[in-house]
Amino acid sequence: MTATIKSLGEQGLLKIFRQYCSDVVGDDAAPMGTTLPEHQMVVTTDMLVDGVHFSDHTTNPEDVGWRAAAVNLSDLAAMGAKPWGLVMSVGLPPDTEVAWIEGVYRGFSECLQTYGTELVGGDTVRSPIRTLSVTAFGQVHQSQIIQRHTAQVGDAIVMTGVHGLSKAGLELLFNANLKEKLLAPLKVRNRILAGEGLVEAICRCHQRPIPRFDAIALLHKLLKQHNHLKDFPISGMDSSDGLADAIAQICRSSKVGAKIFWRSLPIHRAVRTLAGESALDWVLYGGEDFELILCMPFKLAEPFVHQLSNAAIIGEIIEGNQIDGLEMRSAFQHFS
Amino acid sequence: MTATIKSLGEQGLLKIFRQYCSDVVGDDAAPMGTTLPEHQMVVTTDMLVDGVHFSDHTTNPEDVGWRAAAVNLSDLAAMGAKPWGLVMSVGLPPDTEVAWIEGVYRGFSECLQTYGTELVGGDTVRSPIRTLSVTAFGQVHQSQIIQRHTAQVGDAIVMTGVHGLSKAGLELLFNANLKEKLLAPLKVRNRILAGEGLVEAICRCHQRPIPRFDAIALLHKLLKQHNHLKDFPISGMDSSDGLADAIAQICRSSKVGAKIFWRSLPIHRAVRTLAGESALDWVLYGGEDFELILCMPFKLAEPFVHQLSNAAIIGEIIEGNQIDGLEMRSAFQHFS
Numbered sequence: 056m057t058a059t060i061k062s063l064g065e066q067g068l069l070k071i072f073r074q075y076c077s078d079v080v081g082d083d084a085a086p087m088g089t090t091l092p093e094h095q096m097v098v099t100t101d102m103l104v105d106g107v108h109f110s111d112h113t114t115n116p117e118d119v120g121w122r123a124a125a126v127n128l129s130d131l132a133a134m135g136a137k138p139w140g141l142v143m144s145v146g147l148p149p150d151t152e153v154a155w156i157e158g159v160y161r162g163f164s165e166c167l168q169t170y171g172t173e174l175v176g177g178d179t180v181r182s183p184i185r186t187l188s189v190t191a192f193g194q195v196h197q198s199q200i201i202q203r204h205t206a207q208v209g210d211a212i213v214m215t216g217v218h219g220l221s222k223a224g225l226e227l228l229f230n231a232n233l234k235e236k237l238l239a240p241l242k243v244r245n246r247i248l249a250g251e252g253l254v255e256a257i258c259r260c261h262q263r264p265i266p267r268f269d270a271i272a273l274l275h276k277l278l279k280q281h282n283h284l285k286d287f288p289i290s291g292m293d294s295s296d297g298l299a300d301a302i303a304q305i306c307r308s309s310k311v312g313a314k315i316f317w318r319s320l321p322i323h324r325a326v327r328t329l330a331g332e333s334a335l336d337w338v339l340y341g342g343e344d345f346e347l348i349l350c351m352p353f354k355l356a357e358p359f360v361h362q363l364s365n366a367a368i369i370g371e372i373i374e375g376n377q378i379d380g381l382e383m384r385s386a387f388q389h390f391s
Numbered sequence: 392m393t394a395t396i397k398s399l400g401e402q403g404l405l406k407i408f409r410q411y412c413s414d415v416v417g418d419d420a421a422p423m424g425t426t427l428p429e430h431q432m433v434v435t436t437d438m439l440v441d442g443v444h445f446s447d448h449t450t451n452p453e454d455v456g457w458r459a460a461a462v463n464l465s466d467l468a469a470m471g472a473k474p475w476g477l478v479m480s481v482g483l484p485p486d487t488e489v490a491w492i493e494g495v496y497r498g499f500s501e502c503l504q505t506y507g508t509e510l511v512g513g514d515t516v517r518s519p520i521r522t523l524s525v526t527a528f529g530q531v532h533q534s535q536i537i538q539r540h541t542a543q544v545g546d547a548i549v550m551t552g553v554h555g556l557s558k559a560g561l562e563l564l565f566n567a568n569l570k571e572k573l574l575a576p577l578k579v580r581n582r583i584l585a586g587e588g589l590v591e592a593i594c595r596c597h598q599r600p601i602p603r604f605d606a607i608a609l610l611h612k613l614l615k616q617h618n619h620l621k622d623f624p625i626s627g628m629d630s631s632d633g634l635a636d637a638i639a640q641i642c643r644s645s646k647v648g649a650k651i652f653w654r655s656l657p658i659h660r661a662v663r664t665l666a667g668e669s670a671l672d673w674v675l676y677g678g679e680d681f682e683l684i685l686c687m688p689f690k691l692a693e694p695f696v697h698q699l700s701n702a703a704i705i706g707e708i709i710e711g712n713q714i715d716g717l718e719m720r721s722a723f724q725h726f727s
Contacts, residue, residue, distance in 0.1 A: 082469075083466035084467055087433060087528075089432065096423040096425065100478040102514050104482055133420070136420065144437065144438035145438075176435065183519070200422060
């Protein structure tokens with residue numbers, strides 16, 4: 056018989072939770088210490104619901120946990136902040152398998168360890184639908200906060216990695232036939248094994264997003280070398296709602312327009328193969344790639360994209376309120 | 392036709408949310424500034440699910456919102472912390488009435504204003520079941536943190552207010568006949584109107600719990616007057632899971648026992664009338680009164696209960712691991 060939350064009981068569930076939680080005292084609230092000198096606290100929160108944000112069909116429990124952590128950590132990275140701690144509340148139907156929630160905590164914890172932070176508290180309640188709610192705290196030096204309303208005319212628009220691969224991964228997970236489409240052109244060249252590895256790698260792009268703390272660290276390193284740059288000339292956000300949405304939101308908040316370098320906009324080979332004529336759509340509107348879209352002076356952007364794999368300068372901030380060549384479609388309904 | 396979330400759309404819902412949220416910039420994470428000098432950050436989180444933690448039958452939307460804020464603020468008060476800010480994520484079925492979520496935000500905001508804090512961020516997602524997830528963070532001077540593992544033999548056990556009234560309120564809301572039971576003895580004395588007011592007041596005890604920041608403020612005032620008391624001789628927690636549970640948890644964490652002053656344990660007249668022979672059960676195990684159970688030296692406890700309405704010294708911390716006369720029942724299954 057499979058063990059369920061009901062058979063485990065509240066106390067048993069709490070015991071599992073505590074294995075992954077740093078707050079061993081169990082007070083009403085978890086003590087976190089003080090902010091670092093000259094640092095600000097930043098906070099972000101996301102709710103993930105079974106059937107809406109994840110499903111057994113596409114995501115195993117470890118990946119659900121990783122994703123719940125990563126989407127919040129990505130918001131911290133997008134502010135230029137280092138993680139300070141996270142809390143996770145979980146709503147579970149009594150017939151949930153114990154192995155499922157253990158897997159979620161394991162994947163969550165694995166992501167936190169990878170980025171040097173920890174789970175400090177949470178809540179476990181009964182719910183008809185599996186629900187995770189995560190709040191993440193970070194700290195950022197008060198002079199180095201990245202926000203979306205400070206883009207300057209003349210800034211380069213930089214993206215930190217490939218867009219459209221999360222969408223590609225999701226499509227591959229939902230549609231087994233697509234896999235053949237991806238492998239077919241490779242078979243010709245006798246690289247089937249590499250192709251299989253590619254399918255898995257693309258699925259991972261959807262299942263295990265990577266918060267781009269590495270990009271922020273590189274930025275700080277470059278800024279030290281370019282200390283003639285006054286203040287902190289960087290704005291931006293993450294691309295969780297899509298590349299096009301991020302550009303539009305930065306422009307709208309900063310009251311500027313953008314020129315996109317369409318000819319040099321990178322489109323990954325796998326996205327071209329899977330999406331065909333829709334390849335550009337996947338790149339612009341696919342969403343959930345959790346890359347960073349940053350605006351900064353060209354003299355900083357150039358060494359940045361040179362030193363960060365897959366990063367690219369994809370446009371320039373201009374005067375006005377138009378984003379040259381970008382169709383105002385679905386993702387933009389927010390702002391109509 | 393009643394307006395629903397579906398007809399309103401995501402953008403409309405966000406517009407409502409923003410009316411109640413202080414973060415007008417809308418970045419990936421909300422900047423919060425730094426901790427106060429010599430203060431620690433503390434964090435707590437709770438998830439509330441429709442049909443489990445609230446229902447349309449017993450709680451209007453404003454009260455759901457108030458409660459979601461108050462249960463978290465009560466955890467901060469129990470640590471001796473002042474509120475710093477809250478985030479709230481909301482999961483909603485598309486057919487949810489707009490008026491419902493507006494009411495929730497209104498009640499939430501009302502509670503936050505009452506205790507001098509604000510909503511700084513959140514998330515709104517689709518879910519098959521109405522779900523609220525709140526995270527509250529507060530600040531407490533590092534020498535004044537109230538925890539549950541530091542109770543000392545010889546301490547007085549103090550409760551800050553009446554227990555059993557939240558349970559009484561819930562019973563009244565579920566069972567209209569009970570109302571007559573409460574009014575009947577009053578009719579004899581021609582005090583029916585006062586009785587009606589009493590019914591409402593008791594229901595409010597369930598619907599609108601009060602985080603006891605006032606009790607913490609009084610403690611600090613008294614400590615200044617008793618500056619011969621070394622360090623910060625106070626331990627405790629809130630009574631969200633019941634009076635008996637709080638005493639048991641403090642004893643267990645502090646590795647001490649307790650003697651309860653059964654003869655002077657206050658039982659409210661309304662609890663006696665409604666619960667009959669179960670009155671003591673309601674007081675001990677009813678739960679959700681969100682009072683504070685504090686342990687402190689008698690010389691501090693005496694002026695404290697004298698100056699705080701309805702507060703009482705209900706026992707004393709003793710050596711050992713027994714809680715004299717307290718039955719280990721349902722609420723204690725956690726610890727068996």
